[in-house]
Amino acid sequence: MSASPDYYTEDKENALSSIEDGLEVLHAEAAPDRVIASRFGVLGPLLSRLFAIGVEARGIERVPEDQRESKNAWNNLLMWWSVNAVLTTIPIGGLAQSAFTLSFGHAVATIFCFGALGGIATAFIATLGPITGLRTMVITRFSSGYVGGTIYSVLNILTQLGFSTTAVILGGQTLANINPGTLPLVVGIIIIGVCCLIPCFIGYDMVHVYERYAWIIASVIMLFLWGLGGKAGYDINAQKSIEDTGRALSADILGFGGIVFGSFTGWAPVAADYNCRLPADTPPMRVFLLTFFGLFIPICFVQILGAALMTITDPAYVLAYADGSTGGLIAQVLSPWGHFGQFILVLLALTVVANNIPNTYSTGLSIQALGRPFAIIPRFFWVFMAFVAYTVAGVVGREHFNAILSNFLSILSYWTAFFIVIVAEEHFIFRRKNGPLGGYNLDDYDTPSKLPPGIAGVLAMGFGIAGAVVGMSEVWYTGPLGKMAGAAYGADLGFELAAAFSAVTYLPLRALEIKLIGR
Numbered sequence: 001m002s003a004s005p006d007y008y009t010e011d012k013e014n015a016l017s018s019i020e021d022g023l024e025v026l027h028a029e030a031a032p033d034r035v036i037a038s039r040f041g042v043l044g045p046l047l048s049r050l051f052a053i054g055v056e057a058r059g060i061e062r063v064p065e066d067q068r069e070s071k072n073a074w075n076n077l078l079m080w081w082s083v084n085a086v087l088t089t090i091p092i093g094g095l096a097q098s099a100f101t102l103s104f105g106h107a108v109a110t111i112f113c114f115g116a117l118g119g120i121a122t123a124f125i126a127t128l129g130p131i132t133g134l135r136t137m138v139i140t141r142f143s144s145g146y147v148g149g150t151i152y153s154v155l156n157i158l159t160q161l162g163f164s165t166t167a168v169i170l171g172g173q174t175l176a177n178i179n180p181g182t183l184p185l186v187v188g189i190i191i192i193g194v195c196c197l198i199p200c201f202i203g204y205d206m207v208h209v210y211e212r213y214a215w216i217i218a219s220v221i222m223l224f225l226w227g228l229g230g231k232a233g234y235d236i237n238a239q240k241s242i243e244d245t246g247r248a249l250s251a252d253i254l255g256f257g258g259i260v261f262g263s264f265t266g267w268a269p270v271a272a273d274y275n276c277r278l279p280a281d282t283p284p285m286r287v288f289l290l291t292f293f294g295l296f297i298p299i300c301f302v303q304i305l306g307a308a309l310m311t312i313t314d315p316a317y318v319l320a321y322a323d324g325s326t327g328g329l330i331a332q333v334l335s336p337w338g339h340f341g342q343f344i345l346v347l348l349a350l351t352v353v354a355n356n357i358p359n360t361y362s363t364g365l366s367i368q369a370l371g372r373p374f375a376i377i378p379r380f381f382w383v384f385m386a387f388v389a390y391t392v393a394g395v396v397g398r399e400h401f402n403a404i405l406s407n408f409l410s411i412l413s414y415w416t417a418f419f420i421v422i423v424a425e426e427h428f429i430f431r432r433k434n435g436p437l438g439g440y441n442l443d444d445y446d447t448p449s450k451l452p453p454g455i456a457g458v459l460a461m462g463f464g465i466a467g468a469v470v471g472m473s474e475v476w477y478t479g480p481l482g483k484m485a486g487a488a489y490g491a492d493l494g495f496e497l498a499a500a501f502s503a504v505t506y507l508p509l510r511a512l513e514i515k516l517i518g519r
Contacts, residue, residue, distance in 0.1 A: 047378065056203020059379040060368045062445055063133040068279045075208050076126065076275055076287055080267070080294030082215035083358055085222060085302055086351040087174060088167050091326040092263050093306025100252040103243045104236040107256070107307040114257035115300050118264025121420045122271050123292040127284040128427065129272030131440075136272040136362075137369035138445055140419070143426035143510075145454020146371075148461065153369040155415050156269040160359040160366065162412070163266060164390035167359065168192045169398050171352035173327030178345050186395050188349075193391035195353045200360040200383045204277070207357055214354040215298070221348050222302055228333050229309050238311045251491035255473065258492045260303065262413030264295055268420055270362035309333065360386055372446075413495040414472065418464025418502035422457055425506050436514050456513040460506035467501030468494040 034048075051057045096107035128139050137156055141149035172188030199206045244252055275287060309329060310321075320332035330348065334341035364382035368375045374382070430437050444450035471493035473482035478490040485491035 060135050069277045076290035077294035079211040081298045082211040082354045085218040085298035086355040088355050089302040090306040093303030094310045096256050096307050097310040100256045103239045110257050111303050114260040118261040119292045119296040122268040123288045125268045126271035126291040127287045129275040130278040130282040135365050137366050141451050144457025145452045146448040148454040148457040153366045156366045160363040161390050164359040165393040167352045167356040168394040171349045174349035177327045177331040178342050189394045196356040196360050197387040201380050218351045232312050235311045235313050255492040258413045265416035273362050414468035414498045417495040417499040421499045421503045456509035460502045463505040464498040464502035467497035471497035
């Protein structure tokens with residue numbers, strides 16, 4: 001029996017629709033400015049003018065190999081150095097004493113050990129940028145499917161907005177402490193937020209230009225603070241008399257270690273966003289080493305500075321911290337230099353801009369990665385919305401900086417741990433050249449029917465969350481395993497168990513998924 005003409009007509013229309021969808025994706029990758037401008041009718045000419053003057057049009061579209069840059073691999077080191085040799089890294093080190101009563105020696109050892117672990121994990125994620133030409137949240141689709149990638153995008157949006165909120169609060173505090181009583185904290189927060197918005201609104205090239213040089217001034221300022229702090233008098237034994245012992249000390253180290261780990265791995269969900277334009281044949285080990293040292297050296301250097309400043313026992317410095325938190329303490333450290341010290345304080349406050357640029361820029365990309373309805377909206381619009389969100393949050397939460405910082409960074413380490421484990425197992429086991437899938441079919445990044453269904457990834461994610469819940473130890477909740485591991489208040493095993501639970505479950509679940517579904 002012959003097929004009806006209607007069948008052939010419908011089949012032909014479906015085929016043409018698929019071809020048109022494929023061509024639109026190719027055009028979006030090759031010339032995103034023209035594609036975006038054509039979508040918005042009367043606004044098209046305005047968008048075209050914005051793109052013509054340098055505003056980045058490309059969002060989460062893959063960067064084709066013939067549009068990659070052959071230079072600036074060193075940005076993997078310089079950018080992360082600029083991002084982390086900043087004011088916002090100082091109070092993380094200070095939490096060792098203010099929140100966990102650790103002595104200076106234990107604080108330094110914890111920073112080095114947990115920092116190395118976090119740096120290795122984040123540097124691995126960075127290597128995927130040149131390999132795929134994709135942004136980090138889109139890469140997750142190859143392990144956890146479209147739905148899983150959307151979940152990660154939501155988590156990353158909250159993460160980057162949280163980072164941004166703490167950044168603008170601390171920057172605003174520092175500006176307000178330059179000449180107390182003259183600049184309201186709210187105004188300081190808004191100033192920092194606007195400074196962060198400008199390069200992120202323009203886009204990728206402007207971000208790299210700024211971050212390529214920002215580390216120079218910031219590093220000199222950190223050396224000034226080390227010297228002035230030494231003049232005030234470090235007492236590395238200051239906390240020894242109040243430091244916990246036994247299981248309580250172990251719990252303090254694990255709690256602070258989780259925060260340090262989170263301060264490194266908080267960059268993992270955005271690490272590939274800033275090198276996806278490097279050539280695909282860029283050696284992964286080169287990217288790994290440059291990223292690792294770009295994170296490890298400045299973060300350790302500045303966090304240890306924060307811990308050292310907390311050992312100054314001069315009553316004026318202790319009072320400055322009590323009255324103005326980290327911003328007040330730093331203002332006191334610089335006070336011997338008078339007006340020049342105030343000038344340095346202004347520059348130090350502005351280092352927050354370098355730290356907050358990746359948060360702001362990648363929030364826009366993560367919103368686009370939520371799905372196609374979000375991806376068709378220009379990247380710079382979502383960047384602006386992110387700026388509004390974290391600036392308002394900073395104004396509202398400006399009096400609770402330390403509580404926001406310690407709780408946020410602890411929880412952050414939980415989800416980044418299982419995210420890294422799942423992506424790593426997919427890459428090294430299932431996507432290796434002679435593995436079950438034989439590599440990445442990168443053209444499938446925005447085609448849900450060709451991506452993994454995501455069942456294994458989402459289930460492993462759920463097991464990771466379960467591991468975090470049973471192992472976490474926060475002021476507001478302590479899991480059963482966390483209680484068993486510590487003394488009176490438990491020990492925070494959240495990120496360790498989140499990683500372990502996901503690692504153990506993802507392998508068999510993903511193997512079964514490939515066997516049954518084939519992708």
